[in-house]
Amino acid sequence: QMNPQGCRTYPFKVPSSEERAHDFLWRIHKATPAAGKVSVFNRSHYEDVLVVRxxxxxxxxxxxxxxxxINDFEKLLAHRGTRILKFYLHISPREQLERFxxxxxxxxxxxxxxxxxYAARNKWGDYREAYQEAMEKCHSKRAPWHVIPADKKWYRDASVAAIVRDTLRDMDPQLPxxxxxxxxxxxxxxxxxxxxNE
Structure with missing residues (x-):
């Protein structure tokens, strides 16, 4: 259980003109969590080695x-006490077509x-190659990648939840x-x- 006031979700979409005027990590760094907080990124700085590629x-x-x-950035975050979990939700081409x-x-x-x-389906192999390289080059003990089979949503959700739960248990957060x-x-x-009462 967790107080939702301490958790924020950031859906990183195509960068705005203001975001493009800065370095590619500017908008990401602004969204990293303060001590005692949690940030959930829907997409992330990895788009800048995947989509752009x-x-x-x-x-x-x-x-x-x-x-x-990216490795230096994640090392900095980890050094300051941020725990980083990265999930690659692997879905098969057939399942993606069913969802469409x-x-x-x-x-x-x-x-x-x-x-x-939908158009990106034509570049499925290129995206797999880009993801593979990103995971190989940016996987570390301080910022591990977790590849999660995601065709079955219940399995995806249970797997991610278990990793988050185990990480929180290891961190043993305490009330301030x-x-x-x-x-x-x-x-x-x-x-x-x-x-x-008088």
Whole structure:
């Protein structure tokens, strides 16, 4: 169990003009969690060695250097106490096609449709190669990749949840200490309660 106030989700989409005016990690760094907080990234800085590579958005000389920059960034986060879990949710081409069909057939799922995602199916092999290299070059003890079979959503969810649970158990988070004088607050409370009951 976890208080949702301490958890934020960030869906990184195509960078805005402001984000493009900065280095590729600028928007990511702004979303990293403060001490005692959790950030969940839906997509991440890895798009800048995956999509930009496969879609030929930047030269190879640019995205090739980013592996080392990403490793340094994750090393910095880990050094400051951030625990990093990276999940690659592996879905088969057949299952992805089935999910597209469900989205087409069900009006309540139309909002999930994205022509770009469907067009990317033609580059399935290129994306697999890009993911493979990213995982090989950016896997470490401090920032491990976890490859999760995702055709069955129940299995995907249970696998991710188990890894997160085990990581939290290992971290053994504790409630923060407080600066307030509990005795003084209790006296104020009891005085007000007594006045209300008169």
């Amino acid at each position: 496969v879609e030929d958005l930047v030269p190879k000389s640019v995205w090739k250097e980013r592996y080392e920059i 069909k469900k989205r087409l057939d069900d009006p309540t799922k139309h909002w999930k449709l994205n022509a770009g995602d 200490t407080i600066d307030a004088d509990l005795g003084e607050i209790r006296q104020l409370y009891e005085r007000e309660l007594a006045e209300l």
